Amino acid sequence: MSSSNALPPRSNVAPIPMECDAPFLKVEGELPRELNGTLYRNGPNPQFDVPGAHWFVGDGMLHAFHIENGRASYRNRWVRTPKWLAEHDAGRALFGGFGRRLSNVPEGTTQDSGVANTNIVFHAGRLLALEEGHMPTEIEPGTLATRGYQTYRDAIAGPFTAHPKLDPVTGEMVFFGYNAAGPFTPKVSYGVVGANGEVSQFERFDAPYASMVHDFIVTEKHVLFPILPLTGSMERAMGGRPPYAWEPDKGAYVGVMKRGGSTKDIIWFRGDSCYVFHVMNAWEDGQRIIADVMQFAEPPLFPYPDGRPTDPAKSKARLCRWTFDLSGATDRFTQHYQDETTGEFPRIDDRQAGLAYRHGWYACGNPAGAAASGLSGIVHVDHNANRRAQYLLPDGDTISEPVFVERGAEAAEGDGWLVATVWRARENRSDLAVFNALDIESGPVALVQLGHRVPDGFHGNWVNGR
Numbered sequence: 001m002s003s004s005n006a007l008p009p010r011s012n013v014a015p016i017p018m019e020c021d022a023p024f025l026k027v028e029g030e031l032p033r034e035l036n037g038t039l040y041r042n043g044p045n046p047q048f049d050v051p052g053a054h055w056f057v058g059d060g061m062l063h064a065f066h067i068e069n070g071r072a073s074y075r076n077r078w079v080r081t082p083k084w085l086a087e088h089d090a091g092r093a094l095f096g097g098f099g100r101r102l103s104n105v106p107e108g109t110t111q112d113s114g115v116a117n118t119n120i121v122f123h124a125g126r127l128l129a130l131e132e133g134h135m136p137t138e139i140e141p142g143t144l145a146t147r148g149y150q151t152y153r154d155a156i157a158g159p160f161t162a163h164p165k166l167d168p169v170t171g172e173m174v175f176f177g178y179n180a181a182g183p184f185t186p187k188v189s190y191g192v193v194g195a196n197g198e199v200s201q202f203e204r205f206d207a208p209y210a211s212m213v214h215d216f217i218v219t220e221k222h223v224l225f226p227i228l229p230l231t232g233s234m235e236r237a238m239g240g241r242p243p244y245a246w247e248p249d250k251g252a253y254v255g256v257m258k259r260g261g262s263t264k265d266i267i268w269f270r271g272d273s274c275y276v277f278h279v280m281n282a283w284e285d286g287q288r289i290i291a292d293v294m295q296f297a298e299p300p301l302f303p304y305p306d307g308r309p310t311d312p313a314k315s316k317a318r319l320c321r322w323t324f325d326l327s328g329a330t331d332r333f334t335q336h337y338q339d340e341t342t343g344e345f346p347r348i349d350d351r352q353a354g355l356a357y358r359h360g361w362y363a364c365g366n367p368a369g370a371a372a373s374g375l376s377g378i379v380h381v382d383h384n385a386n387r388r389a390q391y392l393l394p395d396g397d398t399i400s401e402p403v404f405v406e407r408g409a410e411a412a413e414g415d416g417w418l419v420a421t422v423w424r425a426r427e428n429r430s431d432l433a434v435f436n437a438l439d440i441e442s443g444p445v446a447l448v449q450l451g452h453r454v455p456d457g458f459h460g461n462w463v464n465g466r
Ligand SMILES: [Fe+2]
Pocket: 118, 162, 163, 214, 277, 278, 458, 459
């Protein structure tokens, strides 16, 4: 433990070494009585340290905050993947990331390096921990116990995105997988799981080149696959060079297909080289498709093929509007930045997913703050009023993805709360912060206080208790 006069730690990336249950947490302010459910979050938390390993490849740890009747409890558990179990038995790391096995791995050790560390979604009665290289891992909602891979009676196989889209109208889960013919291949899968939990479509197609495809776009009638030049290369990986690297000369492609149609009929649009990890939302407007994305001029966290880093000034994302003209007049799509503020982890009121929408939120940077590289506030975008609201944390603190929870089933779009974990740098512990989603500038209405910290993670979702 650090002494009271020690300098605060500079970041919240390091893993925590324990699992725990906190049945009754202290609350500052008042938790809204309508909040009844659980925020599930996921992120990398390596069981064993591997020097030099990429942040993305740490074992998934789940954090669940349950809120009911103004009270809050917490539980965290590692996902018991085959890799986690093998390393737990061995008492040491066996994998180095992106499938690489370390030396002296015991004979008979699993080949499966899945870490289930990126997202956690609830669909058709199943809670699924997701990581884009492997199938979904089913989790028991109350205990966070790992049930194992959910293969939908073997109707699907291969990698499964961490960002499937849940259609609020049909109840379908629409998904894809890249590297679908093996590591660093341009093959991509596409599929649909119906509201009944059964697979209704599963196909594969060839993308223009092998790349990291973290997210995609689904509207009421279309699916769009962004193939952006953060390329994957087996040759580089085998030669000890970066498996994923920034090759802007390859150009940006987005494949558009009709939902219910075939991947054979994908039409490819071209755009300026960029990278996008996350999509805010997208919808149809007559003959056009409009998508709001967090666009990077150059990707962060990944180098050029020769190992040179990308430009830190260009590797920050801003909200950007992509427009596709389906009339056949052009195969170019347009890209217009909507905001000066940099940020990541865009979210919406998920009841508007794939539809025209008014409200969005994202975690933002604070260029003037000490944690200039971290996410230290949230932005509310009101597209109708062309208005931006912002809340910045005390200097040094950082925030997770803000997840929207509606006030009730009949609430208007945006009427509800944002829930996010906040790292308190000076105290080196975390709060769960609850904001009024349409009045973030007033700051949190309630803070659920943890004694320990929740490391910077990726994504989460709220599951209603009703
Ligand atoms: Fe993501």
